[in-house]
């Protein structure tokens with residue numbers, strides 16, 4: 001078996017792989033895209049950090065490939081969907097670089113308070129300038145942390161040790177979790193208005209993209225200091241540049257950028273009050289040793305046909321169980337993400353009920369798939385089969401699993417229900433149909449429907465009145481959006497009706513706004529499964 005180590009990982013990790021019987025290691029760092037295509041043609045595993053791009057083309061050029069191992073968290077450089085289609089396991093090491101990144105963030109915060117890099121550069125230039133480089137203190141200032149996960153929580157501890165007041169905005173975290181860490185859980189607007197320092201620590205998703213933009217900066221105090229060691233694109237760079245130039249932002253520290261590597265002529269490089277590092281969050285000896293050894297062990301396990309750990313696209317199962325459970329895992333993940341997208345951001349518990357044949361299977365793996373699906377848009381690629389229960393627990397979400405002995409109208413059924421603290425409930429149920437195990441959603445919010453559990457769905461709750469189907473069809477048609485399938489459900493004539501529509505493409509923002517503004521439409525929700 002050949003393992004291509006395409007990015008520089010810890011020598012101890014490489015040595016571990018070399019020491020395995022039957023494994024040949026090829027080390028090729030910094031290869032061009034063409035060279036990578038050539039190198040992968042007979043490899044069984046590839047180890048990367050964030051540099052080498054494992055595109056659909058690379059995957060297609062690697063017919064023997066079984067696993068892509070990422071020594072680190074983000075798998076943004078791997079086409080996970082294409083890998084999943086080809087049955088290639090993509091795995092990461094989600095916690096090995098947490099402390100390193102928290103410490104780099106804190107270094108940036110200190111440099112934002114005290115212009116040490118600027119003073120050091122002046123000393124290197126032969127100056128002795130004691131006037132230009134005075135700063136402010138962290139002590140008694142307010143830090144706003146957006147995203148209180150692994151790294152955010154570590155940054156919070158360090159800030160508290162420096163005597164800072166810590167606020168956090170994390171809509172998925174139960175307020176009690178923040179309270180236990182003596183952190184004030186606030187809304188994003190409150191955080192923006194009160195913070196002297198802001199640091200962001202969440203994945204880049206549709207929801208977090210440009211979360212800090214011109215509008216957000218307007219709500220902040222003048223003289224704000226802001227930091228991003230998470231992912232480029234959470235803070236809009238153009239808005240940051242404007243805020244730095246106007247003096248609204250007094251200092252910024254960035255480790256990650258909208259486009260990496262950052263362009264040599266980027267304006268960010270020219271501003272005196274910005275400290276930039278070239279994506280160094282995970283670059284400590286300790287973190288690299290930890291993630292390098294971890295990924296080498298995980299890759300060796302997969303190649304030996306053993307346990308699959310920290311997979312972002314597959315469960316930790318052997319091949320035989322995976323064959324039986326595969327369709328249920330996929331259905332479960334789709335139900336999990338559906339319920340997360342139709343429910344409120346903060347929920348108290350997730351209740352999963354199994355009926356029929358599934359009760360006799362290893363439902364633990366299916367439960368994990370549901371949890372991972374639920375967290376997909378909250379934690380991005382850092383969530384996997386192994387850590388999804390811990391991540392839900394950290395968010396304060398209890399998971400209850402019921403194996404029902406009662407009869408249901410289906411041979412087998414999975415029902416997923418999200419319960420919020422205010423008593424509101426959102427749910428979806430699904431089953432497998434036919435010899436090819438087609439995944440079907442058969443109920444949403446306890447109303448019977450029948451739609452494919454895949455792709456793009458539009459959910460509309462409207463007053464049951466003539467002309468609604470025609471109105472929605474015409475609006476989508478005018479928007480160039482084709483309807484693949486539609487399911488209707490109502491409890492009583494003239495009351496609330498539910499339309500669930502499988503779409504071939506995403507409706508425009510204008511079409512969605514028009515739907516939402518229609519007097520007879522109570523809810524119009526676009527969902528990605």
Ligand SMILES: NC(=O)c1ccc[n+]([C@@H]2O[C@H](COP(=O)([O-])OP(=O)(O)OC[C@H]3O[C@@H](n4cnc5c(N)ncnc54)[C@H](O)[C@@H]3O)[C@@H](O)[C@H]2O)c1
Pocket residue numbers: 073074094097098101146147148149150151152169170171172173201202203204207208229230231255256279280281282283377378379382
């Ligand atoms: N600079 C680097 O080298 C480096 C190294 C490691 C990780 N990272 C990045 O740091 C980020 C955080 O990593 P982590 O391990 O702490 O992840 P994590 O999953 O433990 O935490 C992410 C947190 O963000 C919260 N969140 C999700 N959407 C949110 C939203 N819309 N608003 C506010 N909060 C939201 C989640 O609830 C979760 O608590 C990731 O993007 C990761 O890729 C960067």
Ligand SMILES: O=C(O)[C@H](O)COP(=O)(O)O
Pocket residue numbers: 049050051071072073074075097279280281282283
């Ligand atoms: O997602 C991560 O783990 C970090 O961004 C680190 O990336 P790196 O391994 O390329 O330093």
